[in-house]
Amino acid sequence: MSTALLWFRNDLRLHDNPALYHACKNHEKVILIYIFEENKKNILGTAKSWWLHHSLNALNKNLLKKNAKLIINKGNSLDVILELIQNYNIEAVYWNRRYDIDGIKQDKKIKAQLLSGNITARSFNANFLIEPWDILNNQNSFFKVFTPFFKKYISICNTKNFDTRSTPKVINTIDIESIKLSELNLLIDKLDWQNKFKNYWQPGEKMALKQLDNFIDSKLEFYKLNRDIPFEDYTSKLSPYLSLGEISPKFIWNKLQDIKSTGDYNHIDIEKYQAQIIWREFSNYLLYHFPELPNKNFNEKFNNFRWNNEQSKLNLWKKGLTGYPLIDAGMRELWETGYMHNRVRMVVASFLIKDLLIDWRIGAAWFEETLLDADIANNSASWQWVAGSGVDSAPYFRIFNPILQSEKFDSKGLYIRKWCKELDKLDNKFIHKPWQAPKEELKQAGVVLGETYPFPIIEHDKARKRALELYKLL
DNA sequence: TGAAATGTTGGGGCG
DNA sequence: ACGCCCCAACATTTC
Numbered sequence: 342m343s344t345a346l347l348w349f350r351n352d353l354r355l356h357d358n359p360a361l362y363h364a365c366k367n368h369e370k371v372i373l374i375y376i377f378e379e380n381k382k383n384i385l386g387t388a389k390s391w392w393l394h395h396s397l398n399a400l401n402k403n404l405l406k407k408n409a410k411l412i413i414n415k416g417n418s419l420d421v422i423l424e425l426i427q428n429y430n431i432e433a434v435y436w437n438r439r440y441d442i443d444g445i446k447q448d449k450k451i452k453a454q455l456l457s458g459n460i461t462a463r464s465f466n467a468n469f470l471i472e473p474w475d476i477l478n479n480q481n482s483f484f485k486v487f488t489p490f491f492k493k494y495i496s497i498c499n500t501k502n503f504d505t506r507s508t509p510k511v512i513n514t515i516d517i518e519s520i521k522l523s524e525l526n527l528l529i530d531k532l533d534w535q536n537k538f539k540n541y542w543q544p545g546e547k548m549a550l551k552q553l554d555n556f557i558d559s560k561l562e563f564y565k566l567n568r569d570i571p572f573e574d575y576t577s578k579l580s581p582y583l584s585l586g587e588i589s590p591k592f593i594w595n596k597l598q599d600i601k602s603t604g605d606y607n608h609i610d611i612e613k614y615q616a617q618i619i620w621r622e623f624s625n626y627l628l629y630h631f632p633e634l635p636n637k638n639f640n641e642k643f644n645n646f647r648w649n650n651e652q653s654k655l656n657l658w659k660k661g662l663t664g665y666p667l668i669d670a671g672m673r674e675l676w677e678t679g680y681m682h683n684r685v686r687m688v689v690a691s692f693l694i695k696d697l698l699i700d701w702r703i704g705a706a707w708f709e710e711t712l713l714d715a716d717i718a719n720n721s722a723s724w725q726w727v728a729g730s731g732v733d734s735a736p737y738f739r740i741f742n743p744i745l746q747s748e749k750f751d752s753k754g755l756y757i758r759k760w761c762k763e764l765d766k767l768d769n770k771f772i773h774k775p776w777q778a779p780k781e782e783l784k785q786a787g788v789v790l791g792e793t794y795p796f797p798i799i800e801h802d803k804a805r806k807r808a809l810e811l812y813k814l815l
Numbered sequence: 816t817g818a819a820a821t822g823t824t825g826g827g828g829c830g
Numbered sequence: 831a832c833g834c835c836c837c838a839a840c841a842t843t844t845c
Binding site for chain 2: 832833834835836837838839840841842843844845
């Protein structure tokens, strides 16, 4: 009897999972394992821990329906794998590739060890349309600007239908000893905070696929128009699923191409969404080619920048008490749901960096901790983009005005009213800037500035000028 | 995937 | 009828 080990990592799905597919196809028995590395410096935020817990649970449930079982273990991956190989007659180990430097190093080491023991090691691309080493610019170097990267990408991707693998019909697992999911301690009982997420999200492959269909059926048609409006539920909301591989980007892409070919939807809308998928590829591509992305300014000039990092202001930002309603609404949405609308993410990040002059890494760390879709590549690339320290960044003078952004994208204040209930009764004219409202208006709305809702913690106009001066020094 | 400052234009009020 | 001023509204430049 030939047995393979299938090592799950950021690919917690059965559909289009090439490693799983091939392991099942080539071997009579498989051991399906997830290894949790406790001492990993890789950040696993508290929000994402919740997601991982439920995602593993969902994966196991899906497997049980096929009379298969997920084995969970913790410890050093290499040790766990070698021990399994010793105890069971394992011929081959299968996994899907990852692209962060530590992961790559570890996988290389494991592969070498396996080969020296005459064990086959096979790895696959499951989580990106194109792997980072397969796309280079004309100078044979990696792309540093999104637009040309995007053009090249889309020209390649438009012409083809990606090979995807169906869910294996039969998965014959070996039922060996597994620790309980709860032993991973991903749920922190003390924190009611994590408990709220279930009101908004349901992790797992099944929901991911359902959500994709729902998005395509009812959102994609007018995506371009509505995607920037925070109150509208018009984004795909697939990011948390993508971050743990509960859905396959190739699978998504093929569906989008199919819809394109029907001609039912406007191509502009489909391509706008495809661009988002490619931003994800770009971030991970950058992380591969510049592994320091999460810690180091891509643009070294920023190493000398004197950040303010004022703790008290940082805390007000985290709590959603800056006095700028759009920003506060966003930060509260994040805290409550583990998610924030993309448009608002840009505005709150710009405010933290450019108005408060707080180091982008501090903002990124808060997002890593609180976002269900926390992804080290997307997160650090995006924060560097806003800070202006990244590759193809927002230019230093691009500073979002939190009032104008609010008036532009939440003109009726619906998003603000949802998350900042204390402002609900303010008129549209003042809900974006309560401190400018006449006394009468505040009174009838039941708003007492400094008590029920804060005064702005900083004057945007002045903050903007200060930031421009400091940035100019670079 | 900005916003402010500055420049230009054209209609209307008015002497 | 004309010139002048004001100021939206829009366009361009600058940060």
